[in-house]
Amino acid sequence: METINPTYSYLTNLEVMKILQKIKSTKKKFGMRNLATVTYEALQYLEDSPCKTQTRESIINYVKDLSSYRLKSHEILQMVNDPPTSALHTQLLIDDNKVPLTDEENEKIIQLSYKHFHSGADNKEAKEAKEAAPAGKEAATEATSKAPKAPAAKKQSTPAEQPMEVDSKETTEAPPQE
Amino acid sequence: MFVLAELKDNVRIAPDQFNLQLVDAVRDEIDRKLANKVLLNVGLCIALKEIVSLKDSIILPGDGASHTEVLFRYVVFRPMVGTVLTGKIRNCSREGVHVTLGFFDDILIPHAALQHPSRFDEAEQAWVWEYPLEDGAKHDLFMDVGEPIKFRVSREIFEETSPIGPPKAETQSQQGASTSSAAASTTSQEVKTPYKIIGAINESGLGVLSWWDQQGKEEDQDDEDGEDNIDYENDEDGEGACEE
Numbered sequence: 001m002e003t004i005n006p007t008y009s010y011l012t013n014l015e016v017m018k019i020l021q022k023i024k025s026t027k028k029k030f031g032m033r034n035l036a037t038v039t040y041e042a043l044q045y046l047e048d049s050p051c052k053t054q055t056r057e058s059i060i061n062y063v064k065d066l067s068s069y070r071l072k073s074h075e076i077l078q079m080v081n082d083p084p085t086s087a088l089h090t091q092l093l094i095d096d097n098k099v100p101l102t103d104e105e106n107e108k109i110i111q112l113s114y115k116h117f118h119s120g121a122d123n124k125e126a127k128e129a130k131e132a133a134p135a136g137k138e139a140a141t142e143a144t145s146k147a148p149k150a151p152a153a154k155k156q157s158t159p160a161e162q163p164m165e166v167d168s169k170e171t172t173e174a175p176p177q178e
Numbered sequence: 179m180f181v182l183a184e185l186k187d188n189v190r191i192a193p194d195q196f197n198l199q200l201v202d203a204v205r206d207e208i209d210r211k212l213a214n215k216v217l218l219n220v221g222l223c224i225a226l227k228e229i230v231s232l233k234d235s236i237i238l239p240g241d242g243a244s245h246t247e248v249l250f251r252y253v254v255f256r257p258m259v260g261t262v263l264t265g266k267i268r269n270c271s272r273e274g275v276h277v278t279l280g281f282f283d284d285i286l287i288p289h290a291a292l293q294h295p296s297r298f299d300e301a302e303q304a305w306v307w308e309y310p311l312e313d314g315a316k317h318d319l320f321m322d323v324g325e326p327i328k329f330r331v332s333r334e335i336f337e338e339t340s341p342i343g344p345p346k347a348e349t350q351s352q353q354g355a356s357t358s359s360a361a362a363s364t365t366s367q368e369v370k371t372p373y374k375i376i377g378a379i380n381e382s383g384l385g386v387l388s389w390w391d392q393q394g395k396e397e398d399q400d401d402e403d404g405e406d407n408i409d410y411e412n413d414e415d416g417e418g419a420c421e422e
Contacts, residue, residue, distance in 0.1 A: 005184040006220045008251055016180045016224065016253055023225055032206070035213035038224055041281035042255075049264070078261060081179055088383040088390065092262050092330070 010074075013051040013081045014059060017043065050083055053117055062116040069105055083113030179261060182227055183220050183254045186247065187211075191235075193242045201229060204248055212252060214281075216372040219336050221256030222282055255282060257331045257375070262384070264328050267321055270304045275321055277329060277377060284374045287329055291378035293385055307385070319389060326387045329377035339372045 020043045023035070046052070059080055066076055075093055084090040087106045094101060101109070187208065195203045205226055212223040233247040257263055265277040265285060275292065277285040289296065293307040299320070307319040321327070379385040 001217070002186040003183065003217070003220055004186055004249065006181070006254075007256075008182045008184040011180040011182055011253065013179060019225055019227060019253060032210060032213070034215070035209045035225060038214035038222075038281055042224055045280040074258060074260075082262065082264070086390075092328075092381065092383045095260075 010077055012059060012077065013046055013049060014054045014056070017046040017051055020046070049081075050117060051081065054080075058116045062112060065112050065116070066109065069101065069109060079109070079113070083117050084110055085113065086110065179255065179257045179263065180224070181221065181254050181256050182251045183217070183223075184230070184249070184251050185217075185220075186249050189246050189248050190243045191246065196244075200232065200235070200246070204229065204232065204246060208248065208250060208252075216336075217254070218338060218372070221254040222373060224253040224255055224281075227251045227253050256334070259331050259334060261331045262328060263331060263377075264326055264387070267323050267325050267327050267386075269323055270298070270321060272298055275305055275327070275379075277327055282375075284371045285329075285377055286374065287377040287379055291332065291376075291380050293380055307389075319386070321386055327379070328384050328387060329379045330381065330384060331375055332378040333376035335374040335376065337370045337372055337374070339370045 020039050023039050024043065062080065062083075063076055066079065071079070072095060075095060078093045079090075082089075082093070084093060087103070087110065090101065090106050090109055189204050189207045191200070191203045191207060195206075198206075209226050213225060214223065216222050228251050230249040230251060232249075235244040235246040237244055263279065265279045268276040268278040268283060270276070272289070274286050274288040274290075276283075277287060279285070289298070289305070292305055293309075295308050295310075296305050297308060298304075299306050302320065302322075304323070305321045307321070309317040309319050311317055383390060
């Protein structure tokens, strides 16, 4: 066994899931127990992850939409594998060493993940947030409060870009519950 | 999280598989050899993606099988350091929290990388995050087995595990009836994990998912408490309070 290139390319979780589903559907004969085990276990994990609602097209569109946010490719890959649903979540996927995203960008990215990957009931919420956004500061506050910002995200953003009332509403580092 | 690794190997096809197409036989043989195994400095092999090229097959004297040099790409689990993954808590020990992804178990979040302050509850055998409340009291957040947990990959450790060398000198000295049992005990002590991931959850947003889920619902009541919490978080990060 010779390793030519340990990371020839990166795969999204969806691609892996598709490959494994194909393997699972073509019944194999004996002597493939290891493959069967790992296929089964990995599929269980993947089918329980956000990629079960994704399609090739939705990822392509998502990545296209994300391209305007100066994200690095590994950040985009992470966002595809685990589409952020809150600002706190987005911030986790972003490299610490670079200029953090503004709250507006953060909010847009979250809306994008809803738009492309949650076309069911969740979509309604995203839509509401979208409609509210242009309706001025007050409405925007309402919208943002749905996706709580955490201090980690906040302290990095420039205070000037943050309306004061958003501040008080977004203090969501609430004592979490068990 | 998953990558494609390009690998080259000499694949032996036994004569009883000559009835198959060479490509199919080779695919099976590669999967049989690699699936669910860890390759040193490559990662945990999952499944064959594609065969890039097949060289001419060779027959060696004294062996009826054919040998073919194959270049192929394999799906490998190897999260980049810094990636955020979601797993389930397998168990807790003094060492830290063990996490599983289902197909991969060797993930440890050492106690130093848990949320601060945390303590180990001997009775429950679980780590507890002592979340400080503003009035000086604390709110215990248990990390129970089976809970989904988000963590960041902070380190990966590959270890050469094979081949298993001869038994050590000490075991050889205790020869006699107990040889086999002694050997068995030493090998069990020296079980090495070929690929281990070290994780961390000492950031806000990481840890048991339910810790962060309820924020949205709670926030209305917590408008006033908010500021205290923020001060605390900033202090924890050692960056002072920039809110003021």
